[in-house]
Amino acid sequence: MHILRLLNTGTATGFRRILVVTCLAGLANAGVLGMINQAAEQTALNQPIGTDVLLLYICLAIFFFLADRASLREANRLVQHKLESLRLRIVGKIRSVDLRTLENLGHGEIFATIAQEINHLSQTLPLLVSAAQSAFLLVFCLLYIALLSFWAFLVVGGFIALGLAVFWWRRLSLDQALAQIHGQEAEMLDNLAHFTKGFQEIRLNADKNDALFTRFTQVVDDLQTQVVGIGRKWVVLLQFSNAFLYALVGVVIFILPLFFQGYTDVIYKITAAAIFCVGPVTAITAAAPLYAKADLGLGHVARLERRLSQGRMATPPVLTGSAFSGFSTIACQDLHFAYRDETGEAVFTAGPFDLTLQRGETVFLVGGNGSGKSTAMKLICGLYAADAGAISVDGVVIDADNRQDYRELFAAIFTDFHLFDGLYGLADRDKAEVERLLTRMELNGKVSFADGRFSTTSLSTGQRKRLALIVAMLEDRDVYMFDEWAADQDSHFRDIFYTQLLPELKSRGKTVLAVTHDDRYWSHCDRRLTMDLGVLTAGTRT
Numbered sequence: 001m002h003i004l005r006l007l008n009t010g011t012a013t014g015f016r017r018i019l020v021v022t023c024l025a026g027l028a029n030a031g032v033l034g035m036i037n038q039a040a041e042q043t044a045l046n047q048p049i050g051t052d053v054l055l056l057y058i059c060l061a062i063f064f065f066l067a068d069r070a071s072l073r074e075a076n077r078l079v080q081h082k083l084e085s086l087r088l089r090i091v092g093k094i095r096s097v098d099l100r101t102l103e104n105l106g107h108g109e110i111f112a113t114i115a116q117e118i119n120h121l122s123q124t125l126p127l128l129v130s131a132a133q134s135a136f137l138l139v140f141c142l143l144y145i146a147l148l149s150f151w152a153f154l155v156v157g158g159f160i161a162l163g164l165a166v167f168w169w170r171r172l173s174l175d176q177a178l179a180q181i182h183g184q185e186a187e188m189l190d191n192l193a194h195f196t197k198g199f200q201e202i203r204l205n206a207d208k209n210d211a212l213f214t215r216f217t218q219v220v221d222d223l224q225t226q227v228v229g230i231g232r233k234w235v236v237l238l239q240f241s242n243a244f245l246y247a248l249v250g251v252v253i254f255i256l257p258l259f260f261q262g263y264t265d266v267i268y269k270i271t272a273a274a275i276f277c278v279g280p281v282t283a284i285t286a287a288a289p290l291y292a293k294a295d296l297g298l299g300h301v302a303r304l305e306r307r308l309s310q311g312r313m314a315t316p317p318v319l320t321g322s323a324f325s326g327f328s329t330i331a332c333q334d335l336h337f338a339y340r341d342e343t344g345e346a347v348f349t350a351g352p353f354d355l356t357l358q359r360g361e362t363v364f365l366v367g368g369n370g371s372g373k374s375t376a377m378k379l380i381c382g383l384y385a386a387d388a389g390a391i392s393v394d395g396v397v398i399d400a401d402n403r404q405d406y407r408e409l410f411a412a413i414f415t416d417f418h419l420f421d422g423l424y425g426l427a428d429r430d431k432a433e434v435e436r437l438l439t440r441m442e443l444n445g446k447v448s449f450a451d452g453r454f455s456t457t458s459l460s461t462g463q464r465k466r467l468a469l470i471v472a473m474l475e476d477r478d479v480y481m482f483d484e485w486a487a488d489q490d491s492h493f494r495d496i497f498y499t500q501l502l503p504e505l506k507s508r509g510k511t512v513l514a515v516t517h518d519d520r521y522w523s524h525c526d527r528r529l530t531m532d533l534g535v536l537t538a539g540t541r542t
């Protein structure tokens with residue numbers, strides 16, 4: 001079902017063209033069969049085979065191969081195009097979805113669906129198209145049999161329909177097992193990640209290493225048992241399809257002559273046609289497991305897309321900075337936000353709190369681990385939409401329509417920041433300026449900059465944060481947010497951050513909100529706020 005829905009999206013022109021060419025190929029196939037039977041009949045009657053039969057046979061065979069190739073190529077192109085559109089559509093939704101939806105979906109689920117499932121689909125769908133072609137060939141073979149004998153057509157067609165129906169029905173019972181395998185494969189990948197991501201830890205601890213390997217072996221064993229069980233059922237099904245084909249030819253040769261007068265005249269022709277049906281029927285049955293897996297994969301993709309659509313923010317992208325640039329005051333009033341589990345139960349609540357940020361002030365946010373500092377930052381910059389309360393800029397209330405415009409005020413380096421390998425969206429930045437900043441951050445011997453890209457991002461944690469700071473500086477936003485930026489710096493750079501970089505940002509009229517645990521530098525701000533169990537307490541002026 002999902003596969004048909006995918007092929008049905010967009011314009012139908014390509015799909016229709018493939019249908020027409022496939023029909024022509026099927027027709028030519030039936031023609032080839034007719035010519036073979038014609039030649040066989042002339043031989044049986046001791047007549048020479050006419051050159052017209054030979055020529056027509058050659059022409060039809062060539063036409064069949066050309067049409068078959070064209071339809072396969074076109075179908076492959078169409079399928080890849082649809083999958084590319086699907087991939088772009090999902091990534092398009094990801095880039096405009098709200099952060100909470102993305103966090104709830106989880107990185108692994110998104111990655112597995114986009115990378116694994118769609119890649120798998122791009123390999124299996126062309127094979128399925130080939131099976132669909134076989135179905136067309138089968139239809140034309142049956143039509144040819146109908147031309148020879150209507151009763152033979154009814155019996156052979158009915159026999160094939162019954163066989164395929166039984167096959168399909170038995171196959172449906174395997175879908176559930178296949179769905180279970182998807183879950184077990186995901187569990188196996190999660191366990192595998194312990195060996196790659198946790199490599200350092202397990203090499204330092206043999207007991208942990210052994211325990212993880214025992215667990216992994218168990219998961220792999222369970223998966224294997226499941227896969228072998230499904231394989232066994234497939235073998236039974238495939239044997240059924242082979243036995244069914246033998247039975248079909250047996251019916252044509254031994255049973256039909258008993259019932260129909262005049263049938264003996266065309267028996268060899270119908271036998272040849274029935275044998276011609278064997279190839280397509282085999283192709284269709286062989287494609288059934290691929291179909292089941294592809295349909296299941298597309299189901300996962302569709303579910304991901306639906307969940308992304310549900311969380312989508314209706315904010316238009318802003319291409320040239322923020323309309324709020326040059327603001328005087330950002331006011332957060334009565335902000336309230338909660339993380340909720342799947343049942344909707346709040347697992348952590350931040351707020352309600354009030355906060356006013358003036359242009360050009362430097363504010364430090366302090367508080368214990370898990371007190372809600374990062375959550376507050378994400379709320380203040382509009383990455384999280386508040387459950388209650390309002391943010392306004394110089395009196396303009398931020399809502400779904402202008403939230404993206406508002407976000408463009410901020411440059412942030414969170415604790416879980418991502419370091420990009422180049423300056424995206426900053427094409428006009430001067431190379432000399434980038435190099436000056438690299439030198440200032442003492443990265444000039446490590447990282448170079450050319451064609452908008454940094455030569456490497458394989459750096460120490462402190463160096464990565466310095467490179468992220470360079471990018472943030474180049475973004476030249478009105479408000480800077482730093483979440484424990486200095487935590488991974490040595491004392492030399494920590495000092496530079498508090499005594500030089502922050503004052504420089506202030507002198508350029510930038511507003512800074514920085515989470516910090518460095519009480520030695522707490523005097524280097526205009527105001528200090530404290531977060532405790534999600535509650536923000538009034539600022540201390542310094």
Ligand SMILES: Nc1ncnc2c1ncn2[C@@H]1O[C@H](COP(=O)(O)OP(=O)(O)OP(=O)(O)O)[C@@H](O)[C@H]1O
Binds near residue numbers: 347373374415
């Ligand atoms: N994505 C999330 N989903 C659910 N709960 C979360 C999420 N992120 C954080 N939390 C929870 O919210 C609470 C506050 O987390 P937050 O990261 O804001 O604290 P923090 O003050 O920045 O802590 P730290 O100083 O350790 O960085 C914690 O109890 C945390 O477990």
